[in-house]
Amino acid sequence: MKKFTRLQQTAIPLDIENVDTDQIIPARFLKATDRKGFGENLFRDWRYNGDQNPIDSFILNNKNYSGPILVAGNNFGCGSSREHAAWALTDFGFKVVISSFFADIFQGNALNNGLLPIQVNPEQLTLIFKAIESDPKCEFIVDLEKQTLQIASIDLIIDFEINGYKKICLINGYDDIDYLINNKQKIIEFENKRNA
Amino acid sequence: MGKTLFEKVWDNHVVDQLENGPDILYIDKHLIHEVTSPQAFSALKERNVPVFRPQQIVATADHNVPTLNQHLPITDELSRNQVAKLRQNCEEHNIELYGLGHPYQGIVHVIGPELGITQPGMTMVCGDSHTSTHGAFGSIAFGIGTSQVAQVFASQCLLVGKPKSMRIVVNGELKPGVHPKDVILYIISKLGTDSGTGYFAEYAGSVFENMTMEGRMTVCNMSIEMGARGGMIAPDETTYEYVKGKEFAPKGKELETKISHWKTLPTDDDAVFDKEYTFDAADIGPMITYGTNPGMGIRVDEQIPTNENESYQKALDYMGFSQGDSLHKLPINYVFIGSCTNSRIEDFRAASKYIKGKKKASNVNALIVPGSQQVAKQIQAEGLHKIFEAAGFEIRQPGCSACLAMNDDKIPAGEYCVSTSNRNFEGRQGPGARTILASPMTAAAAAIEGKIVDITQL
Ligand code: SF4
Numbered sequence: 138m139k140k141f142t143r144l145q146q147t148a149i150p151l152d153i154e155n156v157d158t159d160q161i162i163p164a165r166f167l168k169a170t171d172r173k174g175f176g177e178n179l180f181r182d183w184r185y186n187g188d189q190n191p192i193d194s195f196i197l198n199n200k201n202y203s204g205p206i207l208v209a210g211n212n213f214g215c216g217s218s219r220e221h222a223a224w225a226l227t228d229f230g231f232k233v234v235i236s237s238f239f240a241d242i243f244q245g246n247a248l249n250n251g252l253l254p255i256q257v258n259p260e261q262l263t264l265i266f267k268a269i270e271s272d273p274k275c276e277f278i279v280d281l282e283k284q285t286l287q288i289a290s291i292d293l294i295i296d297f298e299i300n301g302y303k304k305i306c307l308i309n310g311y312d313d314i315d316y317l318i319n320n321k322q323k324i325i326e327f328e329n330k331r332n333a
Numbered sequence: 334m335g336k337t338l339f340e341k342v343w344d345n346h347v348v349d350q351l352e353n354g355p356d357i358l359y360i361d362k363h364l365i366h367e368v369t370s371p372q373a374f375s376a377l378k379e380r381n382v383p384v385f386r387p388q389q390i391v392a393t394a395d396h397n398v399p400t401l402n403q404h405l406p407i408t409d410e411l412s413r414n415q416v417a418k419l420r421q422n423c424e425e426h427n428i429e430l431y432g433l434g435h436p437y438q439g440i441v442h443v444i445g446p447e448l449g450i451t452q453p454g455m456t457m458v459c460g461d462s463h464t465s466t467h468g469a470f471g472s473i474a475f476g477i478g479t480s481q482v483a484q485v486f487a488s489q490c491l492l493v494g495k496p497k498s499m500r501i502v503v504n505g506e507l508k509p510g511v512h513p514k515d516v517i518l519y520i521i522s523k524l525g526t527d528s529g530t531g532y533f534a535e536y537a538g539s540v541f542e543n544m545t546m547e548g549r550m551t552v553c554n555m556s557i558e559m560g561a562r563g564g565m566i567a568p569d570e571t572t573y574e575y576v577k578g579k580e581f582a583p584k585g586k587e588l589e590t591k592i593s594h595w596k597t598l599p600t601d602d603d604a605v606f607d608k609e610y611t612f613d614a615a616d617i618g619p620m621i622t623y624g625t626n627p628g629m630g631i632r633v634d635e636q637i638p639t640n641e642n643e644s645y646q647k648a649l650d651y652m653g654f655s656q657g658d659s660l661h662k663l664p665i666n667y668v669f670i671g672s673c674t675n676s677r678i679e680d681f682r683a684a685s686k687y688i689k690g691k692k693k694a695s696n697v698n699a700l701i702v703p704g705s706q707q708v709a710k711q712i713q714a715e716g717l718h719k720i721f722e723a724a725g726f727e728i729r730q731p732g733c734s735a736c737l738a739m740n741d742d743k744i745p746a747g748e749y750c751v752s753t754s755n756r757n758f759e760g761r762q763g764p765g766a767r768t769i770l771a772s773p774m775t776a777a778a779a780a781i782e783g784k785i786v787d788i789t790q791l
């Protein structure tokens with residue numbers, strides 16, 4: 138997993154609620170047996186029409202917006218457990234997703250792939266959408282160490298929450314498998330005790 | 334203070350607690366399938382780590398398999414590769430596989446219970462969000478991402494924070510024609526798709542106590558559609574009766590010991606939930622969805638609610654509906670009876686009861702997809718296939734099929750499909766397809782009438 142510490146960049150606004158994992162990556166693209174290339178099909182049916190031509194009105198096809206930060210409506214990532222959704226977002230280049238609410242499994246999957254989900258309150262989310270609308274080039278500063286999200290153009294500083302363990306993992310680029318394997322002895326003792 | 338069912342099972346499985354962090358939770362059973370496992374196997378290989386407890390893993394091929402000619406090689410190259418990869422990985426790591434052609438093959442959440450793999454008090458995971466189905470037995474069962482599949486492979490454990498607990502109580506008597514599917518669609522329509530996020534739900538009250546195991550599975554299956562990690566129902570006599578005699582269920586003395594343990598699991602009277610909801614069975618009628626998430630549901634006799642929200646309007650536009658519309662008598666062209674929500678023998682019995690002696694409407698394509706080879710066999714044994722065939726329904730071979738349309742079973746763009754599955758997301762059943770979720774009875778009636786009808790009025 139890649140390390141994540143600090144980032145200063147522009148964002149893309151996706152002002153839609155309940156974006157489910159079937160939209161992020163439709164099921165027909167889940168046939169691959171490796172992790173690569175999912176970015177191409179991120180939001181496939183919103184990005185391209187039936188003839189595979191880009192749909193101009195969709196935000197990812199709008200040249201005014203760019204950057205590794207996705208700002209999305211409430212309840213982002215609901216639906217299936219497919220980690221392909223997180224892979225598609227990271228493969229496309231996203232490093233941060235901001236929303237007023239994330240579905241559980243998605244949030245875990247994102248963290249396990251070095252994609253930082255930042256939850257803000259609904260009022261803050263509205264402010265953030267407005268900020269990008271009035272200036273698509275406004276910069277976001279995400280500081281994981283300090284747990285802050287800052288948008289200088291509107292004088293906004295938000296302290297966000299993240300699980301302490303997950304924070305350390307992200308900053309150091311560790312993952313859970315490393316941790317669990319190092320605890321094997323404890324796991325074996327647990328098994329022995331249960332079977333006794 | 335007493336403990337909830339969830340807490341009892343959880344606490345029994347905590348190997349260790351990290352300060353300010355997640356618990357190390359021991360997993361009894363790990364179910365895998367072809368779509369979410371290959372990258373997890375690769376992750377192990379990259380680190381040169383073996384599968385820790387292969388005998389606690391069971392694999393099947395379901396998401397991406399054809400439902401016709403399963404004895405022939407899969408024609409779609411990518412699907413064929415994915416299924417072949419599963420076989421190769423299982424062989425390499427010594428994992429039991431019920432692949433295509435095996436008499437135990439089927440949708441992962443149908444075969445676990447019917448083989449007795451799923452038992453009360455267990456922890457179970459699978460790289461599939463509807464793993465919540467198994468909670469019907471009073472087990473903690475939830476869906477995980479592929480990185481977590483790799484964690485369980487490597488350590489038979491997961492690092493997870495303990496969710497909060499909620500209880501949903503439904504008391505009273507369900508009206509005739511009201512199916513467990515209607516109960517859960519009703520609950521989600523009232524609570525919304527994110528009400529359960531961060532929670533594990535327990536369903537309690539006389540409605541669930543009186544439900545069959547199949548019905549309980551339908552309810553727990555859809556817990557994830559309100560955002561909950563999982564849902565549970567306390568094990569009772571109905572549960573023990575169901576488990577008894579199943580292939581991999583404990584037998585004899587062992588079963589007795591297990592049952593006396595299972596009896597200790599139900600929530601204590603003085604246990605406290607983080608939140609609690611109560612509903613009255615009398616308010617529940619046959620339900621259908623009108624939008625693009627499972628929370629957008631109404632009783633068949635109600636109208637689509639009004640709402641100013643833009644995302645709400647977008648969902649209605651996709652479905653071709655307007656605020657205030659009634660869907661009663663809406664013509665439909667497709668019916669799908671299948672998926673891990675409603676593809677058990679009981680579902681087909683209910684559908685066939687309605688269909689018997691009738692013919693489907695000529696405009697309707699009606700697909701019956703059993704959840705497993707064992708269900709398919711049972712359909713034959715009970716002669717239900719004759720009823721379906723005489724009515725013009727097409728019976729396919731087991732798999733997820735049109736629930737997620739990874740294989741060829743897709744609904745064409747713009748068409749309405751009354752479906753017994755669990756998700757009505759945009760494009761879920763194929764690009765542009767419009768899904769209306771319903772119970773097997775309502776779906777069967779829609780196939781016969783060629784339109785949505787209120788089965789309690791027939
Ligand atoms: S039937 Fe549908 S919901 Fe169930 S496991 Fe298969 S794809 Fe998932």
